[in-house]
Amino acid sequence: MPEGHTVHRIARQLGLDLVGRRLAVSSPQGRFAAGAARLDGQVLVSVEAVGKQLFCTFERGDVLRVHLGLYGAWDFHGLLTPLVPGGAAAGSLGAPRVRSVVRMGEDERESPADEGGLLAAFPPDPVGQVRVRLASDVTVADLRGPTACEVLDPEGAAAAVARLGPDPASTDDPAAAGEVMVQRLTSRNVAVGQLLMDQTVVAGIGNIYRAEMLFRARLDPHTPGGRVPVDVARALWDDWCVLLADGIRTGIMLTRDDLGAAEREAALTDPSLRHWVYHRTGLPCLVSGTPVVVEEMAGRKLYWCPTCQV
DNA sequence: ATATCATGGTAAC
């Protein structure tokens, strides 16, 4: 159940603790046995997230492509480098340490630490259906419930990336990437609420960020892309850059920007405090007081305020 | 205990 920020955090975790190592790759569940056999014993060379997809490149050029879909997740075990807010992994705070389980897929969870018992039991037995296990001598990453999990050659991986719209966190030229999004968004007559979820227009936005970005822009989700002014489309891209960077840094989708320090603290543990409209059907809009409405748009629930978003 | 729903996407009607 990840949006783009989660996949970038997963890529970062894999980069810190498994890249550069020779890995044992297996499929405890069995459904990825052939792919795992092909990757087994190779050095993991690099990991990159683009939108909601993860690309893990191995030394012989094989690329593992993973998409978590609605309920996929990675569970990490063993020696892990904490993802320190701010990114720096220096100092004792960022030093690798033994941790039990960090599930990355929705809100991240960590099992109670049991450091003594953990190393003794390493590697842990797979729990439930594990599609792929990537294992070094000291770190294990278990993938469960993915929508997509396949091995591609470099050309296939490049083609998969080419099918995606721009992602602010996987480009070195965010301004140019933004113009690509603006062009694609404003050249179609589909509702902007659908275009923001279209991964070929812009990559990484999911149902929560979609609803929240439209509210933050005070934009009616039904506005056809072609009727969105260019400066408004640019503002949507700029806002996505801000939200994504914040989500990658904190691991949490906090899309309200009106909270004081105490409220922000509370929102870290209470998801119901994080959003303007998402999942707030019938509750008063935090700006206008109008009840938030929900409707079905292209098979997904869309939350918005009919008073603020015009 | 059973049903429903979810931060997603594809492929088949």
Next chain:
DNA sequence: TTACCCTGATATT
């Protein structure tokens, strides 16, 4: 549009 994939949390019986 709908079915399906295949997991886990929450809601309902």
